Amino acid sequence: MLLPDSLRALFLPDSLRTRTTMAVAGLALIFMTAIGASIDRLVVDGVEAQIFQEAQRAAGNYLGTVRPGYTPVPVPKTRIDLIQLVDSHGRVVAASAAAAGRPALSTARPPVDNRMQNQIVCSAQGECVMLAAVRVAPLETREIWHGEPHYLYAGTAEPAILASHRLAFLTAGGIVLIAGLIGWGNWWLAGRTIGRVTAIRATMAEITASDLSLRVPEPPGRTEYALLARTANRTLARLEESVKQQRRFASTTSHELRTPLTGLRTRLEEALLYPGEVDPHETIRDALAVTERLETIVDDLLVLARLRAGDPAAHEPIDIGALVIEEATAEVGGVPVQARACRDLIVMGSRIQLIRVVDNLLTNARRHAGTGVQVVAERVDDQAVITVCDDGDGIAPQDRERVFERFVRLDDGRRREPGGSGLGLAISRDIAHAHHGTLRIEDSPRGARFVLRIPLIPAMHGSTPGIPVEEFS
Structure with missing residues (x-):
């Protein structure tokens, strides 16, 4: 059954600090009540036991003074001030000063086999007396009172x-009081503890998409709150870097798209303004060329966006050595390609994406090669290593990472292929990362040397050694 909002706010407050304090105080109240009840019982039992023991001792001491023909007046020496000697008819034979003039303190008549009994006797006025009822021993009864039973009440x-x-x-x-102190202690401790979370929340609330430079305060040590703060700061740092990359990407993309669009608009406006001077067929051919470049850029941007977003692609076991040979043989004409691959280079990946990487690397190598391109697919430890080398001018060390950035094209690349999108190598590296691999440019005696590394399927690590099984020239 759902509680009304007022009762829900009372019994289920939103504040975690209040909830924990109420829970701790409630549990403390329950446990302290059980402990207090036990202590009360022990105190009551202890006081009663002590009084009854004193009463029995006082009764014994008085009976020791009674002799045949001599019944002394009881003179209490302890807090047991009510002492009466009563005969079998309930008549008071002797009484202490406090018990004189009072009727018999009790009507109890302990039997011979249980001569001593403890009692609490209450009057109609609500006054209660704690006493020990003692039956005088038969031997003493015979000697002193000729066998008439007598009873002594002391209390x-x-x-x-x-x-x-x-x-x-x-x-x-x-x-x-104790439950309140425990609850207050929990309130104070929870305030200090949750205060750190409050500080983190307040800082996170100040962070906006336009300013991601703020960081949450990090408590010292390795507590859960310290680890939470460090994780939040690392996440914010990654988010800030990602936003910076997206802004650079948006800026670069808008520039790359604006340039061909501006050229296209200019040619079309010239054709409209000067119909007699501009060849419409030439304008259409130029427009188609620009449109093809725009289409290439948009397609590459979509591929890059899907890779950066981590969209899953269907993975399957692929013999990447055979794939390299197939793609090398598919390129006919132009700069010759020499390909060599080892047996059983089985990786888990997307065939379409891996084909795109190999094609991008081969196209790039053929574009910059002087006389030929060499492609080698081999096993190194637990990785498939695909090396694509050309004999062109190579890439300067300071540019080897820059060429993998989006829309970055070196002067030689722009000269050899003006219509390129500048996204091929960026896409290739992202595909390598999506397959838990790497794509780098390494040192080479001549030309550029691209090295793609992708983990092999574990079951294939110990298969046929890396012997060339296919070559293509």
């Missing part, structure tokens, strides 16, 4: 701690 008025609810009130007050 005292019930102490105030037992007669009133003072003990219960004191215990209840102590329980409430």
Whole structure:
């Protein structure tokens, strides 16, 4: 059954600090109540046991003074001030000063086999007496009273701690006080602990998409809150870098798209303004060329966006050595390609994406090669390593990472292929990363040397050694 909003707010407050304090205080109240009740019982039992022991001792001491023909007046020497000697008819034979003039304190008549009994006797006025009822021993009865049974009652008025609810009130007050102190301690500790989370939340609330430079405060040590703060700061750092990359990407993309669009608009406007001077067929051919370049850029941007977004692609076992040979043989004409591959280079990946990487590397190598391109697919430890080398001018060390950035094209590349999108190598590296591999440019005696590394399927690590099985020239 759903609680009304008012009751829900009362019993299920939103504040975690309040919830924990209420729970801890409630549990403390329950446990302290159980402990307090046990202590009360022990105190009551202890006081009663002590009074009854004193009463039995006082009764024994008095009976020791009674002799045939001599029944002394009881003179209490302890708090047991009510002492009466009563005959079998209930008549008081002797009484202490406090018990004189009072009727028999009790009507109890202990039997011979159980001569001593403890009792609490209360009057109609509500006054209670704690006493020990003792039957005089048969031997003494015969010698002193000729066999008539006599009974001795020794006791005292019930102490105030037992007669009133003072003990219960004191215990209840102590329980409430201790439970309150425990609850306050939890409130204080929770405030210090949750205050760190509050500081993190407040800082996170100040962070906006336009300013991701803020960082949450990091407590010292390796507590859960410290680890949370460090994780949040690392996440913010990655988010800030990602946003910066997206902004650079948006800026670069808009520039790369604006340039061909501006050229296209200019040619079309010239054709409209000067119909007699501009050849419409030439304008259409130029427009188609620009459109093809725009289409290439948009397609590459979509591929790059899907890779950066981590969209899953269907993976399957692929013999990447055979794939390299197939793609090398598919290129006919132009700069010759020499390809060599080892057996059983089985990787888990997307065939379409891996084909795109190999094609991009081969196209790039053929574009810059002087006389030929060499492609080698081999096993190195637990990785398939595909090396694509050309004998062109190579890439300067300072440009080897820059060429993998989006829309970055070196002067030689722009000269050899003006219509390129500048996204091929960026896409290739992202595909390598999506396959848990790497794509780098390494040192080479001549030309450029691109090296693609992709992990092999574990079951294939120990298969046929890396012996060339296919070559193509």
